Amino acid sequence: MRRRRPSESVNIIVCVKQIPDPETPAASFKVDEAAKKVIPAQGIAPVVNPFDPQATEAALRLRDAAGEGKVTVISLGPDSARDAIKHALAMGADEGVLLNDPSFEGIDNFQTAVALAKAIQKIGAFDLILMGRSAADWDMGVVPAGVGQLLGVPVVTVAKAIERNGGAVKVDRVLDDGFQTVETPLPAVVSVSNEFGEPRYPQLRQIMLAAKKTVQVWGAADIGMAADELGASGRWLPLDALYVPKVESNVEIIEGETPEEKARNLAQKLRAAKLI
């Protein structure tokens, strides 16, 4: 593991993911139960995972506070995931890497963490790895921990504020009922929550500059992943079934001579159904 270089310059890697639009209307959300896959909704373009621009925003602020440094964006996904990288580049990130290979299809969170960790090792020196707190498609939130574990660096999750002091960062974490402040030496992995605040909108000039930045594309072989680590067969977490839950509703009219009697009958029904 390479340690932080002594200068103030900061090297940050941001992992971003492209996901189906979480605003997809329920009627358009369909699952192929046999293939255990979500069928992309027609006419609804995939989007950047909503927490990821916040991670990018955090990276840009830390880079700009340091005065120099580099923000590299990685995304693992199909060709279209290039758009998620482009979005981060348009916000002001410096470089992009797309991990794209047919054998990445259907992999689980752990395999994703392995691929990201290997790509990060290939990139080389880094001070900080930032990610969204979870991806709004599967909502597992385990990739940051996996990458930290694989790279042997500390992991801090659900950050609402990140402040760098030389070779360490102070992170305010969001808890259910308050906040917690922790400090960790660098390099480290930090996952960023929506409480971090609104990410910037890309400026037109940055969008123009981003178009000139090249996005490197690495396949499985480029990051040294073996075939048996990949594909749905290499999953650590085999997917048993995928389905949209069926919601059934029944209407029952509660009878009774008087309002009081109706209320009593309703209460009895609810108790029988163990709802009260």
Next chain:
Amino acid sequence: MARDFAADILDPIAGEIVTNVGRWVDREVKPQASEFEHADVYPDPLVKGMSEMGLFGIKIPERYGGLDLSFECYAGVCMELARGWMSLAGIINTHVLVGYTISEYGTEEQRQKFLPRLVEPEIRCALTITEPDAGSDAQAIKTTARRDGDDYVINGQKMWVTNGQRAGVYLALTKTDPTAEPRHRGMSAFLVEPGIAGFSVGKKFDKLGYKGVETTELSFDDARVPASALLGGKEGSGFQHVMSGLEVGRINVAGRGVGLAQAAFDDAIRYAQVRVAFGRPIIEHQAQQIRLAEMATKIRAARLLTFDAARKKDSGVRSDLDAGMAKLFATEMCQEVVLDAMRIHGGVSYSKELPLERYYRDAPLMVIAEGTSDIQKIVIARALQREYPV
């Protein structure tokens, strides 16, 4: 038809810019546009957002700090802004139009003085042609500018000045030779900065729509400007310069028509799928299918016409025919589509809780301002006559 305007943009970077502006519109403009509009307050936070993205410098040449983007890109931006709120596309219109006129026809001194300040923008622009007794017939204006030593002395009354209270520079069309024949030979445009003696901004109009942005009267009463304020430094070209600027304005207004119509259509096609009448969603009734199909077809045609006119302007050739056609078709189409969207919504469209009533009040402006539809037809017919010499 997805509303994705960028899909018809040929330049990929322009497409990305328009997509990004669209995201901003969805998140920042759509949720609060009606509130600003009903209160008729200037949308400072939205204008700040536009400025931070760099929209005001969109057509300023790079050597003056701008982005020098294409008209194709600009047309898409206007569509997106108007999809959120038509007034935002109006706020940027006179700014871009005047910036364009200065960069095309201004002296080098005028360019250096104004263009860098339009990027941020430190100052915004207004265009003032119309007067109490002259609108469509712009050559009938009565405002005069008389040479007096190193200055010009301006006298006259202007009407309907968009950005009238907030502008830092007004491009004012005047007559330096009221007796000239043809009349346009005696017309000159000036870059007037507020704060000079004899220049005053009059009342703000209480308008049917197009709220938020102010439209005012303006008067010149022996207002003295230095000769260096004469656009291009030469008398007699003002009409031609301003008309060329209006081609940019017409692309803007055509884009607005497309954007506003798209907003109405987006609402209508969603509503038609959830509103049930006679046992089925209204979209399953053929009359509504026909209506929606016609709306979408017209929007698409207008959109393609608008991008086509913008690309023509990008190519540097005269594009009054194309801009006129786009403006005419897109704005008339917009009025029809907005009313159709109301028909689809039925009674609820008449409520101020939905944005349709705002669209309905905003649409008619576009068939009037920047040259009425009648005037566009004259422009188109004259251009056609040039194309078919006999």
